Amino acid sequence: MTETSPAILRVRDLRKNYRSGETTLEVLRSVDFDLAAGEFVSIVGQSGSGKSTLLHLMGLLDAADSGSIELDGTQIDGLSSARRDRLRNTAVGMVFQSYHLLPELDALENVLAPLMVRHGVLEWLRVRRDARDAARGLLDRFGLGGRLRHKPRQLSGGEMQRVAIARALVTRPRVLLADEPTGNLDEATGGGILDTLCELNHADGLSIVLVTHDAAVARRADRIVRLAAGRVDDAPHASDQAGQAGHACHADLRKAG
Amino acid sequence: MYKLLLCWRYLRTRWIALASIVSVTLGVATMIVVNAVMAGFSYEMQTRIHGILSDLVFESHSLSGFQDPQWHMDEIKRAAGDDIVGMTPTVAVPAMLNFQVRGQWITRQIMLIGIDAATHAQVSDFGRYLQHPANRGQLSFGLRDGGYDTVDSQSDTTVPTRPALEGAGWPHRRMRVERERVWREKLDADRRAGEGPEAAAAEPSRSVDQQVDAVLAATTADAPPAAAEAGGDLATPPATADPFRQARPIEGTRMDPANEQFTGIVPGIGLASFRDNAGTDRFLVLPGDDVKITFPTSGTPPKAVSDTFTVVDFYESKMSEYDSNFVFVPIASLQRMRGMIDPQSGLASVNSIQIKLREGADLDRVRDTLRKVFPADLYAVSTWRDKQGPLLAAVDMEMSVLNILLFLIIAVAGFGILAIFFMIVVEKTRDIGILKSLGASASGIGGIFLGYGLFLGIVGAGAGLALGLSIAWNINSIRAGVEWCTGERVFDPSIYYFYRIPSIVHPFTVLWIIVGAVGIAVGSSVLPALRAARLHPVEALRHD
Ligand SMILES: Nc1ncnc2c1ncn2[C@@H]1O[C@H](COP(=O)(O)OP(=O)(O)OP(=O)(O)O)[C@@H](O)[C@H]1O
Ligand SMILES: [Mg+2]
Numbered sequence: 001m002t003e004t005s006p007a008i009l010r011v012r013d014l015r016k017n018y019r020s021g022e023t024t025l026e027v028l029r030s031v032d033f034d035l036a037a038g039e040f041v042s043i044v045g046q047s048g049s050g051k052s053t054l055l056h057l058m059g060l061l062d063a064a065d066s067g068s069i070e071l072d073g074t075q076i077d078g079l080s081s082a083r084r085d086r087l088r089n090t091a092v093g094m095v096f097q098s099y100h101l102l103p104e105l106d107a108l109e110n111v112l113a114p115l116m117v118r119h120g121v122l123e124w125l126r127v128r129r130d131a132r133d134a135a136r137g138l139l140d141r142f143g144l145g146g147r148l149r150h151k152p153r154q155l156s157g158g159e160m161q162r163v164a165i166a167r168a169l170v171t172r173p174r175v176l177l178a179d180e181p182t183g184n185l186d187e188a189t190g191g192g193i194l195d196t197l198c199e200l201n202h203a204d205g206l207s208i209v210l211v212t213h214d215a216a217v218a219r220r221a222d223r224i225v226r227l228a229a230g231r232v233d234d235a236p237h238a239s240d241q242a243g244q245a246g247h248a249c250h251a252d253l254r255k256a257g
Numbered sequence: 258m259y260k261l262l263l264c265w266r267y268l269r270t271r272w273i274a275l276a277s278i279v280s281v282t283l284g285v286a287t288m289i290v291v292n293a294v295m296a297g298f299s300y301e302m303q304t305r306i307h308g309i310l311s312d313l314v315f316e317s318h319s320l321s322g323f324q325d326p327q328w329h330m331d332e333i334k335r336a337a338g339d340d341i342v343g344m345t346p347t348v349a350v351p352a353m354l355n356f357q358v359r360g361q362w363i364t365r366q367i368m369l370i371g372i373d374a375a376t377h378a379q380v381s382d383f384g385r386y387l388q389h390p391a392n393r394g395q396l397s398f399g400l401r402d403g404g405y406d407t408v409d410s411q412s413d414t415t416v417p418t419r420p421a422l423e424g425a426g427w428p429h430r431r432m433r434v435e436r437e438r439v440w441r442e443k444l445d446a447d448r449r450a451g452e453g454p455e456a457a458a459a460e461p462s463r464s465v466d467q468q469v470d471a472v473l474a475a476t477t478a479d480a481p482p483a484a485a486e487a488g489g490d491l492a493t494p495p496a497t498a499d500p501f502r503q504a505r506p507i508e509g510t511r512m513d514p515a516n517e518q519f520t521g522i523v524p525g526i527g528l529a530s531f532r533d534n535a536g537t538d539r540f541l542v543l544p545g546d547d548v549k550i551t552f553p554t555s556g557t558p559p560k561a562v563s564d565t566f567t568v569v570d571f572y573e574s575k576m577s578e579y580d581s582n583f584v585f586v587p588i589a590s591l592q593r594m595r596g597m598i599d600p601q602s603g604l605a606s607v608n609s610i611q612i613k614l615r616e617g618a619d620l621d622r623v624r625d626t627l628r629k630v631f632p633a634d635l636y637a638v639s640t641w642r643d644k645q646g647p648l649l650a651a652v653d654m655e656m657s658v659l660n661i662l663l664f665l666i667i668a669v670a671g672f673g674i675l676a677i678f679f680m681i682v683v684e685k686t687r688d689i690g691i692l693k694s695l696g697a698s699a700s701g702i703g704g705i706f707l708g709y710g711l712f713l714g715i716v717g718a719g720a721g722l723a724l725g726l727s728i729a730w731n732i733n734s735i736r737a738g739v740e741w742c743t744g745e746r747v748f749d750p751s752i753y754y755f756y757r758i759p760s761i762v763h764p765f766t767v768l769w770i771i772v773g774a775v776g777i778a779v780g781s782s783v784l785p786a787l788r789a790a791r792l793h794p795v796e797a798l799r800h801d
Contacts, residue, residue: 056795062793062794081699085696085697100798103688104263113692114695117692121261
């Protein structure tokens with residue numbers, strides 16, 4: 001799989017330190033990581049192992065101390081901040097544990113927000129109709145067709161997370177980066193969210209990186225990457241073997257195909 | 258696009274920000290009103306001063322003046338050419354004015370100005386400031402036969418605030434002479450009856466006026482006219498109350514005061530009147546009364562000489578400095594009395610030449626031309642602005658200081674915006690992080706706050722503009738309303754000599770105020786905007 005498909009995300013020798021006063025915390029020492037197009041990878045690791053940090057670096061929300069990240073064929077270090085903002089808007093979609101919806105906007109507007117950020121006022125007037133249709137389509141697909149005008153505080157956690165996923169997808173990114181998207185949800189609701197992600201991966205060929213420390217959640221992915229001591233530990237662990245029959249979301253489908 | 262939407266959403270929920278709109282509004286409105294009123298006062302004062310002074314004043318440094326004004330005028334004409342539309346010579350000397358009110362001599366320090374009745378009104382607004390309609394057309398130093406304005410001709414009121422002027426002129430003069438005669442006869446009769454004038458004067462219960470009235474009522478069939486009563490109350494002192502005067506009759510004994518007058522003078526109205534609480538002008542002297550003036554002769558050293566003059570009109574420029582200082586006399590008489598006419602050549606001297614320039618002429622240029630032609634150690638040439646330089650500069654200065662103080666109000670509003678925006682940035686840190694994670698640029702985030710500041714500035718300044726202009730344009734109705742509500746006099750015309758609060762709105766000043774206010778609003782949102790723009794996305798997302 002990794003060999004046949006071109007890598008959509010290529011991380012090499014990535015380092016990230018946090019300095020606070022005298023002490024330096026080496027969170028990422030030397031991380032190498034590849035994500036093939038259409039691949040669904042889980043990143044697991046202990047709390048504080050730097051999973052979120054890595055995800056933020058890949059989502060261009062933060063800058064690494066050294067090393068390189070290639071996103072969709074573009075080397076991101078050395079980009080101007082304007083280009084980085086642009087790439088963040090178009091190439092990646094991000095989903096967070098605590099949803100991070102804008103409280104002033106309703107569900108539909110929250111989904112439209114990345115497109116509003118992308119377009120100027122005049123341009124927006126031109127693309128508004130298409131954008132609305134796309135956003136409505138996504139919300140419909142996630143079963144939120146009747147809650148378009150609800151503010152985030154009027155929605156349940158699962159609904160908010162689905163709005164957040166719709167927002168991440170409305171820009172048609174190649175990669176979805178999800179940081180513990182089910183962390184705040186009960187098992188059933190979280191399962192529903194994971195089903196949604198699996199379906200996106202399978203049906204739309206979306207590449208997904210899912211950060212979690214729940215082994216059961218991680219097993220839904222094609223591959224599991226373990227982050228420990230600031231490095232990626234690729235050695236497979238018996239407990240978190242991905243792609244096991246009945247767990248992986250589309251392993252059986254792929255086998256059939 | 259998100260900027261507009263978010264600005265709008267934040268505005269709807271952050272009412273606190275509207276508080277800074279209100280303070281911007283108030284600041285802008287106050288500045289517009291104060292500037293309009295100050296500009297009004299300043300304009301009013303400048304037109305007054307300019308109306309009183311001619312465009313250019315050409316004068317000698319010496320009190321004796323220079324000879325042959327006609328030659329000087331020809332030279333000036335030759336030098337300055339087409340710019341000159343009128344010239345008139347004047348003689349000005351410091352002097353003392355003496356007149357009698359109810360037996361008391363009142364002395365005032367004055368500036369005695371000899372003017373040419375025919376041409377003086379051509380170089381300044383002098384004519385407009387006189388109280389007799391005919392004198393406003395063409396000044397005459399002859400006493401008029403009544404008809405003085407009882408309504409202030411320079412105000413737009415129709416209330417007669419000067420009832421005393423009703424009988425002024427020859428009727429007043431004749432009545433006064435009659436009363437003096439009656440009083441003299443009464444004193445004579447009393448003396449013959451064995452009583453001295455001291456006894457009459459010592460009688461405290463009845464004033465001289467009342468005694469004269471009593472005699473008149475007893476002896477004359479027709480009672481004194483009502484009009485004379487109005488003025489006579491304060492303004493008709495029988496000159497005979499002065500015992501010396503009675504003993505030594507007025508010079509020119511042969512003169513018939515009921516039908517003849519002395520040299521006419523036009524004193525400033527402030528020298529002869531005061532305004533009472535009801536807004537009515539009370540006169541100490543009326544046209545028709547005689548006064549004495551003491552002034553220096555033109556020799557070296559100057560000697561003081563006195564003469565008697567008859568008041569023929571009043572001069573009211575509404576600048577109290579002038580109205581309580583100037584007394585105008587015919588220039589020829591003053592030259593003669595001061596000895597300013599050369600006995601050999603017959604040429605008269607003058608102190609200065611007042612020059613009027615054509616509309617739109619450059620005063621400073623003409624002044625400089627004349628300064629080149631005439632030696633500076635003998636002559637001074639100055640514009641009316643030069644003459645009133647310190648006063649005009651003081652007013653300008655006052656206006657600048659006031660503007661700075663008022664601008665501080667808007668600056669306070671600016672600090673309000675600064676604080677509120679910082680609060681919003683802190684409160685909305687997570688939202689800012691979210692927007693950044695969606696690809697919003699730092700400048701875009703900063704732009705939200707700048708745009709919000711701009712919005713507050715524009716709305717605040719716009720409302721302030723509307724409020725300020727409506728107050729500035731209706732200030733007199735508002736004043737009337739406030740006076741009616743509180744029963745207090747907000748604007749006392751007797752202090753300012755204006756009947757309305759003047760108010761002039763200069764578009765340029767208003768523009769500056771608006772630009773300043775909007776600038777302050779935007780300026781004070783710069784720091785919060787920078788802070789928002791520099792927020793680190795990851796840290797902002799962690800914030801809650
Ligand atoms: N801004 C920061 N300054 C200093 N240290 C930081 C900062 N951000 C993160 N860290 C530290 O870096 C380490 C990795 O943090 P990170 O959030 O990536 O962990 P994580 O693997 O996502 O943990 P969890 O599973 O609990 O979410 C932690 O020890 C954290 O304390
Ligand atoms: Mg984490």
